[in-house]
Amino acid sequence: MSTPDLDRLLADSPARSPHRCCFVLQVRPEKLTEYVGAHQDVWAEMRQALAEAGWRNYSLFLRAEDGMIIGYFESEDVEAAQEAIARAAISPRWEAAMSEYFTPGGGEKQILPQYFHLA
Template sequence: MQRMGMVIGIAPEHIAEYKRLHAAVWPAVLARLAASGIRNYSIFLREPENLLFGCWEYHGSDYKADMAAIAADAETRRWWTFCSP
């Protein structure tokens, strides 16, 4: 298992929509993450700095292939049209 993380900024005008979407993440997106070895994924919003801190555990043996599978997933790609930074 590997612990991983990220920090990205979010524009203030996108915060309300971000919160709305992440209050109910689409089941297919969550299923794809789980199938690719992602567990215990959390994202925290720090305001007023408008920074997103993400952390997760990767339980797999080929991170590059698992991330490619996530990126190739149609429902995840649709989710990203709303959530990409």
């Protein structure tokens, strides 16, 4: 639940970083095995596109009980890296292939605000 005070705290947090991004996705529980399997052999074109877009240290984490996926990556400029991967020629094909795994609306990244970082 968001409030104006919480929104302001999150927006003004000195821990916010243009170099780190964490997000949530929601996979259909009955599709988890297939979804995880698809990520054991991510297409070389997609891996290359992510690297060229500036995505580094990209990781996905799974809460198997309900299909919640947490994604994390680093970049020199997270916003620019997200825009670059969205423009990559391979992205629409990858997104289409992955769409069957997500709950309605669950394939849209929900970016989580960073409010603490211990370097």
